[in-house]
Amino acid sequence: MTSSSTACATSTTVPSSVTAPRSAADVRSVDEHLAAILSSLTPAASQTVSLAESLGLVVAGDVVARVDLPGFDNSSMDGYAVQSVSLAGAAARPVTLSLVGEVAAGDAPTVSVGKGEAVRIMTGAPMPEGADAVIAVEDTDGAATGSVECRAEAPVGRFVRRRGEDVAAGSVVVRAGDVVGPRTVALLAASGHATVDVVPRPHVVVLSTGAELVEPGQPLGPGQIHDSNSSMLWAAATRAGATAEIRSAVGDTDEELLAVVDEVVGVADAVVTSGGVSMGAYDVVKSALRSEGVDFVQVAMQPGKPQGFGFLAGPGGRAVPLFALPGNPVSSYVSFEVFVRPALRRLMGHADPVRPTRRAVLTSGLRSVAGRRQLARAVVTTGADGTLVAEPVAGQGSHFVADLSRANALLVIAEDTTEVGAGEVVDAILLDD
Ligand SMILES: Nc1nc2c(c(=O)[nH]1)N[C@H]1C(S)=C(S)[C@@H](COP(=O)(O)OP(=O)(O)OC[C@H]3O[C@@H](n4cnc5c(N)ncnc54)[C@H](O)[C@@H]3O)O[C@H]1N2
């Protein structure tokens, strides 16, 4: 593997900001580290995908309607297409019209409607020539042949859906930057599109390191633990909109890790590792990848202090971003939320890739280390008056997986705050989309 300093990609280049000057003692603020990551990434080149593959993706260019919507004047009711004048006074004294034909949805009408005549018509069927209104079947005797007795008037345009009244052919229906949702898909399909140009999902490879790790479900030996970070990061990447795969946990030697990394840069648009980034004797990610273009820094946050980020040289000069997250499960998750999710959303073309914060009232106080932004796990609920209420989970240590699992929010306690009391209002990042 070559150093990323020589890497170069068409859509992703290695920017100077990745290695931008840091604050004293190699400590970066959360905002500095996030800004360095985001400014180094650009959205992937667009791809044309079927509507079935487009859900949740960002539209790459304006889309123009190929047809008018509705495409033709048609009835919004099952009933009879008539000339409005034929039914003058019908509310007071029923009027009988002669039935001259029938038109169903999907038919091309062959009859026209004159004064004193009616054509039986179904919802969505094209209006026959000459008709300018529809009387609903409920206001008639419901006849299918011969003549129909009508007991209501039908002003011009009654129950008629006009061609182009929703969308005119040639007008923009979906804009670049829109995120495809169920309603977008409906509009694209209705306006003549089977495919759409989108920014594709990045493919994320998740790698966990540590000789103590055993696959979930396997028996544990002395000192061993189940690898929970791989599943967690896979799920988080998938939830963020990426596709993701797990490579089995890697041991604690540089050679092992480098061999796996060398292989995955061929298939990954981003690599996320967990573990091996702090000060220990076996912190393999740091020791193996430092010389491969990954920058290891301390970020002024808790949890998630040790972080690595950089670009690996992939095939064809592709620069593949690598996020080296700390191994403690809570630190790993919080790091993903704070740095990796926004990065993946940036690669996917989202204009604002960072989750918004909401204001929430604390139910109990929290202490925080001076100089570090704390991202405390909490359960946020909506109070009776609509305000958000945040209950910090009991276990705020980086190993409390059960409390992490219960939480649905991260509370942001600023770097210069060492204590917040019950009843105070704090910023909360809600984690469930
Ligand atoms: N002397 C110091 N020690 C530590 C420091 C420090 O500044 N000086 N920082 C601490 C902080 S903060 C963190 S966070 C951790 C980060 O450690 P690593 O990223 O090197 O992670 P490991 O040592 O590999 O593991 C830490 C912890 O997490 C468990 N782990 C690791 N991978 C997984 C996984 N895939 N699934 C579940 N659990 C995992 C591992 O067994 C350890 O218990 O360093 C502190 N130490």
Ligand code: MOO
């Ligand atoms: O910062 Mo570590 O990530 O506290 O647990």
